[in-house]
Structure formats: C-alpha cells, structure tokens
Amino acid sequence: MSLFALGFSDTITASTAKVGAAYSNVTKSPRQRAEALLEQMTWAEKVGQMGGIRRLFSADLAFNKTSYAEIRTLQNGMIGYGSYMNKAQDVLPLVNAIRADRLNIPYITMTDSVNGILLVGGSVFPGSLTMSSSWNPALYGEAIAAIREESLAMGTRWVLSPELDIGKEPRYGRVGEMYGEDAYLNGEFGTQYVKTMQERDANGFVKVAATIKHFVYGLPSGGVNTASMFGGINHIFNDLAPPFIKTIKEAKPLSLMVSYATVDRVPMAANKWMLQSLLRDSMGFEGIIMADAGAIENLYTQAQVASSTTDAALKALRAGIEMELSPAQPAMFPNLVDVVNDTGVAALIDAAVLQFLEIKFASGVFEQPLPTLDLNSTLRAPLHLQANKDISREAIVLLQNDGTLPLVKKSTGKVALLGPFAEVINAGSYAAQNSSQPAFGNTLHASLVNALGASNVQYVLGVDFTDTEEDSGIETALTAAKDAGLAILMLGSLSVNPEDPLFSKRTDGEDFSHADLGLPGLQQELLDAVLDAGVPTVLILSGGQAFVLNNSTLRANTILHSFLGGEFTGDALVEVLFGDVNPSGKLTISLPQANGAFPINYDYLRTDNEAGASFDGYAAWTFPELSRDPPMPFGFGLSYTTFNVSKPTVSFSSGANSSLAVSGSVSNTGNYTGKEVVQLYFSQQYSLIETPVKRLIRFSKLELRPGEVANFTFSVPVGELGYYVHTEWQVDSGNYTFYLGSSSRDADLETANVVLSV
C-alpha cells in the first residue's frame, strides 16, 4: 500500500502547531500551554481530544479510510497502530502520514507495552510476570529503557503500562501480565517502569508517558476478567493500592487506567468515590484518568448502571474519567458533543482536555519532529538484545532439582525433547510475533538443536496444547524418551496474541479463568507416561500462571518454570540446562497444592489460616491435607549452588529510631557461581487492624563465587513499617520481627526481634 493510496500527502513533515499561538510558547509549562490552547478550542474539538483511534491498521496494513475519516471527527486525541502483526518498518511511514495530516493539534501515539513495541521488528521481551521473577528491578529498567527507545523510534509517546495489579487469584487469566502477588515487589517494578519510561530527554520532554493500571484489580470474583470485587477501604488501601501509591509518589505517572472491575457493586468507570476521594484526594494522583477499552460502554450494556450511551458517558465523566481508550466503535465520549447546556459537564470536559493536552505538551508532540524512517539503528539494537538476554536468563525459576541439572554438554548424548511448548515462543497476549514461526529468537527446540546438533535432539510433539482426544503421540514420545535416556518436556498453558495462528489453542490470558490449574489437554498424561517409565525427566513449565503440581508431576527430577518467554528464553533455557547460566529466578506467585486451594499468597492474615473454635486442634485446609505455607511459595527458587543467609542483626542507624539498619551476610556454600535474592520480611506483634503474618520490605540480588561471602545492610525507615487504617497511615510502637532469607518460607528465614518506639 502506498501513502498515496491512503489519500494523504506523501511528504513527511513535522506536525505543525499554529505558529505564534500562545500555546506554542515553549518557555511556558505544559499546563500553561494546554490552558492557552483550550481557550481556542470548540466544544467538538474538546470532546475529540478525549478519545482517539486505537486500531489504525488491521492485519496486512489494511486501513479503512472512510471509517477513519468518520471516526476522527470526534475521536482525535490519540492513535494506535492496530494489528500487532504488521511490521514496524511498513507501519511507520503510513502512520507518519496520518500524524502529519493533523495540522492543528497533533495526535499522540499510544500503544500497549508489555513485551516490547506492538509491531513486528522490535525486541521481544518476556512477559511481566517473567521479568518480575528476576527480582532484579535494575535489570528490568534496562529492558524497559530498550522498549522505550524502540517505542520512541516509532513515535510512540504514551504507553499503557505498567500493570500494578495484584496476582493473588491464580485462576485469573491475566496474572501473566502482572508482577506477581506482592504489593511491595509490584511497587518496585512498577516504579522502575514509570521512572524509566518517563525519563526526560535533553529538551526536558518526557520521553514516553506511562499509564499505571488497572485501578484497582487482581482479585475478581471467580477469576473472571470484568467481575466484581468486594470493596472495603482497608482491603483496598493495604492489599491493592500500595503499588499505585508508591508509584504515584515516587514516579508521577502521567496517566492511570481504571479497571473493568465492579468494586462493591459500583463499576470503576463510574466509581466517583474511588476516583475522587481515594485516588485524587487520598493518594494524590494528578495525571489523567482513562477508562479501559469498552469500559464506559459496559456501564450501559453490561453493568447496566447507565440507561443509554450518553448516560454512560456522563456517568463516567462525572465519576472522574477524562479519557476513553478507544474500543471498537461506537465510542461513548463523542456523545458528550450533544450535552451542551450543562455547565458542570463543560467544566469537567475542560479539565479532562487540559489533562490530555498537558501530556501532549509534556511529551513534545507539538515540537518534536516525526520519527525518521530508518529504524535499523534502534530496533533490536545490541544493547537491547543484551538486556533481553540478561533478564531472560535471570527470570527462569528452578523449582526442583535432584542433581540432574546441570547437564554436561559433552557427555550428554541424545535427548528426547517432548511437548508442544518446545516449538513455540509462549510470550503472552501482547507479544508482536507469530508464536510458532517467530521472526526473531528460538523456540526451545531450535535452541537445543543449536546446542547439541539436530542428530542429538529427538523431538516428539507427543500431545497437542489442548486436545483431549488424540493420544497416539504419547507412545511415540515415550519410545523416544526411553531411547534417549533423558526426557526434556516443555508443557504449560498457551497465551498468544489474537492474530496468532495458535490463538484458538490458548488457555491463558485476558478472558480466561482457570477453574482447573492443572495442565490443559493430555499434557499430564504425556508427563505421567514418561515418569511412569522411570526415564530421567526435566520438566519445563511454560505459561503466565501458577500450575498445581500433583504428586505424579513432583516425581520429575527437575522442574523449571519459564513463564511467558521472550525471544531469548529458548536460548536461556538451554544455557540453564547445561549450566552456562545458573538459575536465579524466584517465584513472584505462590504455587497452590490443589485446584481449590487458594488464595495461597504468603502474606495472609493470621485469621486466614485457622479453623476457629476447633475441639481438638484440627487445622483448616484438612481435605486434602493442605497448608497456607505451600512448599513453593512467593520468593522461592533454587540454584545449582547453595547459599547460606545469616541471621539478621538490626540496629538503629540514626537518632530517634527514625531508621533501622538490617544487616546480614550471604555465603555461597556450593560449587557454582550464582546469584541469590536475599529477602527481608517483617511482621508486627499487635496492630490496630489485622496485619499479615509477614510482608516483604526489602530485597537484593547478589552474585557470589563459590565460597564467597557478601555482607549487606538494608536501610528501613521506621515510617515504612506501617499500614493503612481507613486511608490513614499508621505506624505502631511495639514488637516487630524481621525475617531474612532466601524465600518467604519460614524454613528459609532467620529472624530477629526488635522493640520499636515511634
């Protein structure tokens, strides 16, 4: 398709704001410039800024000019590229042409941003849950910087990440998009994302505006995407909001997206109390508040708390929604163009548009030149590839190992590679790639062939991702496993983008609720057959979710979890198999022990684990025998070497108890160089409202050679050791326990008790 075919000029120029207009004065602040521009805008122009066109191109660059022309009259704030499967190089000139077409107020370009840019040609990073399993926010920052630069090269100035939701509902299909179950860890990764993405350029422009989302989410009823959540202000503030509060305070995200959730029977897109009293007043959020795609329409069509599309738009606006992420048509906010006699509405629209324009001025879309068409120097730059390789390696979690790993490459003869996941890159819903024929990167199968040679890898699919009928491949797989004497199985749950050829095979991602946390289809049967035969087995799990590992599965000699992989995950897994990389990832979600045994998060309340007035000490969770402290909880992950973490010593590092210094040491007591994540948790003995059995407060990843010892000190301001009581931060005097170690399991922690006086 040529630019001419689109009907636009094929001359690429910078977006042109009116020369000489007050809003063009770059010495003014973005807010001042936005105010100046707002004065010149018509009602319709204002309404137009409150939305945009999210899906510009369909697959193969298809573009409906008539539809676009119609839509853009009242939806001209932002544009997005549309199909993930188009090539960046092909999209850029076309989208530049459209940007240039908007002469007065330039579009701002907005995309999702999880695995990378949402077009083929960029780096493909692992999913968010995967990267969080590195427990390495600094390295994550390098990954996000790479995504930022690749986004900028495409002209993207606004992204719809990070996702700060709490992954405590293992059935929920979007856990792979999150940073795991812990509010503190989420805040660390989320703040890193926003700071990195919103870094300022030499001209003082924000490079790319970030969107914290979804306010609030993570524990939907039944694990269903748009389902209701029970409110309760202490629950919201202590369990769900901390990553938002931290990120708002420390990184000032320019944008926030509300969730699809209905909280305490009020949909978030119409929840004035949550958006005004809590988010604005208590949490101090100052950026723009947007509704997720379709969420305003849902008020009318789904939740039925609005009686028309216009009523839905008004309810959302009045609750505090300032922008509508463009869904499929029709959008709701364009209805506001007809509500002309309401000064209250007018004021709300003005406030919303100011927010939107401020981001445009802050990110320089009025001044910055359009991106050049030469993408080669940025997309997949060597630094980006390196960051991707590094985080892919650090994100793999070793769950179980009897010494089978690492394999010795020279003495490893033939291996049997089994399972459908060995032939895909299972990267999640937001990866711009064809999972089974990726443009970049290797599947595990390809990586293993690269390492051992094709003749030493006998690959057998064995079973399909989901099919529950066709089991004839199991026998073939078993024969190969017995023949090789070593079986490597890659099994799991597929999550791919909507245009992927395997989309119909997916069992994870948005829209899914895992009523069954086992392996889909006949995968368990394949695994059982190999284990029944006594073949030494390395099981590699794939998927952005927790799996229940039953007693049969636990017979595997080695179990690794690779979550949602990126383009280098196959290579990294092979490096792990052969000991070129010593695994150092730690779980950021706890793995339940039975299908109905959740929630299973490590930071439960004490009352959540007791049966109450029991006559004879019967514990809860007794059928089948279960525990709130499962063997593979948050923070857990093994290494090829062993580490010993000391008891913590706690001292007051400055006067008046204002800060604690928690010191310890970690020693590598094994035979391999490796990285350990030392984790500091705390609990308090008594509190005004119930507080968790323990909470993560600091962590650090350290590399040690065999025999090496590292000393470290965590500084913890006493003021951080608190909790919210009805929105107020509370820190108590009294007895505190600090737990230092290598996971959230009590068995992996050493403790120190401290009396604090605040």
Next chain:
Amino acid sequence: MSLFALGFSDTITASTAKVGAAYSNVTKSPRQRAEALLEQMTWAEKVGQMGGIRRLFSADLAFNKTSYAEIRTLQNGMIGYGSYMNKAQDVLPLVNAIRADRLNIPYITMTDSVNGILLVGGSVFPGSLTMSSSWNPALYGEAIAAIREESLAMGTRWVLSPELDIGKEPRYGRVGEMYGEDAYLNGEFGTQYVKTMQERDANGFVKVAATIKHFVYGLPSGGVNTASMFGGINHIFNDLAPPFIKTIKEAKPLSLMVSYATVDRVPMAANKWMLQSLLRDSMGFEGIIMADAGAIENLYTQAQVASSTTDAALKALRAGIEMELSPAQPAMFPNLVDVVNDTGVAALIDAAVLQFLEIKFASGVFEQPLPTLDLNSTLRAPLHLQANKDISREAIVLLQNDGTLPLVKKSTGKVALLGPFAEVINAGSYAAQNSSQPAFGNTLHASLVNALGASNVQYVLGVDFTDTEEDSGIETALTAAKDAGLAILMLGSLSVNPEDPLFSKRTDGEDFSHADLGLPGLQQELLDAVLDAGVPTVLILSGGQAFVLNNSTLRANTILHSFLGGEFTGDALVEVLFGDVNPSGKLTISLPQANGAFPINYDYLRTDNEAGASFDGYAAWTFPELSRDPPMPFGFGLSYTTFNVSKPTVSFSSGANSSLAVSGSVSNTGNYTGKEVVQLYFSQQYSLIETPVKRLIRFSKLELRPGEVANFTFSVPVGELGYYVHTEWQVDSGNYTFYLGSSSRDADLETANVVLSV
C-alpha cells in the same frame, strides 16, 4: 452419679428470686425489672452475668465441681449441658440441681439448636441445609416448634440459632449449617425460626430466646472458618445482611452472635463500625450482641489486634460485644472485674448486663418452675415425629432420573446397596447421636431391609469414608452389583459431632475447607467401577455440601441428594425409591461443575460472567468449558411427575403502583401426584449500582394430582423491589422483568416485563 455426689441439695425447687425485691414485680416490663435488679448488683456480679459455663458435663455425665465452682464466680449468666452424647433423662435432674443452687439470679440455660436438643433422647431432625431444601417454611416452623417444646422440657430458654449466613462459598465446611445461598430464602427460614422459637406462652413469657448468627459470614477467604472477608458496605448490605435485616424487623430476635470473621481487616468481635453504625443504627437491632466461643480471646491470640487478654475484653466491650459465649477457659470478660476506674467501661458493662437480664426476665427464668423430670410426654412426641418425617421427605432432591425411579417394590428383586453412608445417619456437627449406632431412626441400610427383607438387600461397604489405600472392597461391591442388577450407592462427605466414634472420618463441618469438591477417599473409584460395568445405578449423595458431579458420575441413572439426614431420612429415601414419596426438594445451593469453578450462585452480577473486552466474543470460564448457569443451580430439583408453570401475568393490585400481583398457574402434566415449588424471580434493567441478573422474591410449594391445575397469585409490594446503596434502600422506576418457573435456570422460567413508576 447421684445429686448428692455433686454436693448440692437433692431437693428440687424453683429458682428463687428475692421475695419482695423490686425486680420481682412481674407487672413491670423485663427491661424495668432488669434495671431494678442491676441497681443491687456488685461490679463482680455484673461481670459474672456477661458469660457463663457452656459445657457443664463431659461425656458420661462427668462433672468437675472444683472447676465449676471456680469458674462460676465470674461466669454465672448462662449454663449449657456440655456433651451431646449424654441422655436427656440423665442430665435433667443434675442440671436442675445446679439451677436451684443459684439462689439470687438464676442461670439461663442455652444450647445450640440445629437438629434438635443437644442431648440424646430428643427428636433428631435433618440439618438446616436439608430442611431448607424442602422450600417449605411452614413445615419448617412445625419442626422448630417441636425442637422448641423439647428444649423447654429440658429447661432450655435460649438457643444459638438460626444461622443466617450465606452459603455462596462451596468450599466452606459450614454450608450444611446454613439455609443455602440465597438471601431471601434465608430470611424466610430464619424469620420462621425466630418467630416460632420466641413464641410467647400463656403468661407472656418468651418461650425460648433465639440468636441470629453469625453477623456476618459466609464468604470467608479460602472457605476457612475464621478467615477474612472483604468489606464493602454495598456488599454487606445487599449480599450478606438481608436475612438479618428481615429477621430483626419481623421477628425481633433477642440475641445476635457475631462471626469469627475478620471483615476488611477488623475482626467482628472488635468491629465497632459494623456493630454500632450498621447493626444498631442502620439495621435497628435491639437485642444482646454476643461473641462466639473463643472469639474475644482470638483478638489477642489469633488476629493480634489486642495486646493482652484484658485488652481483648476491653476492645470487644467497646466495640459493642455484651456477652461472651463461654469457650474453653480462660474466658476474657472476667478480666473486666479489674477495670474499675473507667466510667466508660462501667456504663458499657451496665448496658450489657441489662440486655442479659432482660432476656432472663422476658423468658421467665426467675418465675417459671424448673422443668419436671418426666420428659416422656414431650421428647419425641408423636407430633414431633410427624413433623420430622414430613420435612425429611420434602427435603430430598432428585437431581437426575432416567425413569429408573421409582422402583416397583413387588418386582424389585435383590438390590445391591453399596457405600459407607448407607450405614450411618450423617446428620452434621450438632446432632446428638452416634452416627453409626443411632438411638433412634434407621440408616438407609436398615430402612431398606425393613422394606425389602434382609434377603433382598446385599450390602457391601465397598470403600471407607476417607481411606485412599484400601480398595479391595470395590471388587466385592461390583460383584454384588452385577449379581443384583441394580446398585444403590450412598456416597458423600461425613459430618458428625466431636464425640462420634467416626469423628476422625469426617470431611465436612466447622474447621473444614473443601479444596476438592469431589468425593473423599476412594468413593469415586467405587462409583466408577459400578458405572463402568453398566449396572443400573441409583446414586444417593449425603453431606451438607455441594459436590462436583463429573462426567463419570453423571452416567448414574438416578442421582438424589439427601444432604445432612435426620433420624427419618433413611426411611424417607426408601419411600422415595419406591415412589411412596414423590421427591419435591429443590437445591438451595448451586452445584459447581469443576473444583475451581466458583462462586456459582445464581444471583450473580452481570459483570461476573463476562470476559471483558474480548476480541472475538470469547466467554469467561472457558477452561474447562463452564458456565455461570450450571445445569443444577439453586432452585433446581426434579419430580416423578412433570409440571408446567405458566407465563406470569403482572397487574397492579392497588393504586399508585404500591403493590404488584404476579399471577400464574401450575399444572401437573405427568402421572404422579407431586409437589412443585413455583418460584418468582425478578431483575431490573438499570440501577444506581450493579444488581444481580435475577433475585428470588417469592415462592410457594403446591401439591397437585395428575392433571390438576392450580392458580396462584403472589403479592409483591413495589417497595420490596429495591437494593441498598450505602445503607439506604433504593427502589427505582423503570423496566423490570419477572421470571416464574420451577428453578432459577432460564430454561425453567417464563418471563413478563413491567414498567414501574415509583
């Protein structure tokens, strides 16, 4: 044991209040008399009224006089009998002696009251979930009247029922104690219970004070008994509180017990906001507020929101707790005897004691004579047995039937009876009986032998309740099944009292959370073996819980659910098997289709069932294929005959839209006389906050002969068609839909649309 051995007088006299004291004036109201008495009491005497001795006797009437004498100095408000396994006839003279020993302020006797009196010798009714499955509150009232009279015969003046909790968490082990998942149905049964129990005698005394409980409960995290619940005032008022609100308004229960739950991080026993602002101010509860056994101590030892036992007592008192149900020692409220300088505490204690004394005066414990020792005329009176037989018959739910039932007794030869539940009465935690050697009533095995003769019933245990190893009985059972040509299996989940010989085999009841909703032990293997062999099979489920019926189980020709049975459930099942009773029970809990597929209650919010912004209409719950509308939902139950329920017609029965008359007819279109529960649900199109897809608003159980047609009209005040928005009742104008039919399934309902103007 003689009375003399207890060290008390063996002369039984009435309790004696001081003659001539102002509080003795029976012309005064209970409140006035309580005020008069309070003036004469010491601080310690007051504190003593705030608790008591719950477990007077251990098994075999064992009694620790030293311990009792020590405890009663500061715990002398109430007494309970203790062990359920003692005989009523043996207990009564002993407890009478103790009552007589309290000369000034008589004890009030308080017991749990679910299946009957908590002593051997009374009628043993089915569990609450079972009785609710009758959908016959009038018949339930007859059962409760029987329990009331048997309680009075023992001198019990205060009971710890009804349980109004919402059974929407199928994992929770106490669902069998509840009336099911629906707030309206719960309110109907709970109000019936309170009105019946608190009926006044000829002297105007309340016969037995009732306790509504547990405020609030039913959706604990993970299904764990004391676990946290998420607050949210709209959730509390719309989902949890309606049965409390209705019962308080219509039946004025004298007592309320708060739950073990932590709601929004504040334990209910210390939750001032819930107890004062919501329960007292918004809901208008005026009775005494008590803490469940151990719940005040839990504030200190478990939730850790109190820093000592005295702090726990004070926090509970200040939150609004007025009485401590006596747990195992130590009790917490006796600590208040040391808090002497606090006038605020003194005032709270006075208020609490007034509440307690008012119940004693209202129920006549000062004046009424001690019960006579002749229990024969009351316990197990013919009317009580008849009510028990009637409700046992109406509570059995027929879930599936291909025509195998009813059996024809004359042509039924030998039957194979299989499974461990055929040899017990599985009645729940509050049944005063030995489940395998019941003093009264028949197991299914015994009932079937009575019906067919021993030579025609080949009973094989097959498998144990819980054992997962011993499977040798399966083969024997299979042989018997093949030989007989008809297999009747009774399988399920055991719930018995703590002193039952089978207590260690139980898998349901307080303390249990069902991470697995299948059949415990090897019961499924036994069932599968019989079904695999193609033997015609009648499966009878037993247990106070939902079971997941997998595809294998659904091969059974007939499936019945008997829940927690009473002494006549075995007989009733045999009557159902042979068509002497046509089943008419309806589920009051929905049956999920997979272990992780919940909540599954019929009255979900619309947003709970949608996947959100799905690209191509993918629904939620897609792995495995599931639905929020399961085939066996709330309200579902089959009959041997067929019924046809008409479309509803709706008219305004009086001016100004104040009331609706919803009329319809039901016809018996089959060949057996039977009872149908016609059910009326409604939904509204738009609302201020989200409202459920449908809600039960009326139901009626009608008996019809073949070919008979019954017309009926439900009167529904428009004011009932509302919901709570932040504690305020809201009724909207707009479009409403009424659904009339035989279950909550859309397929079983006919609709009428109405426009209301309020």
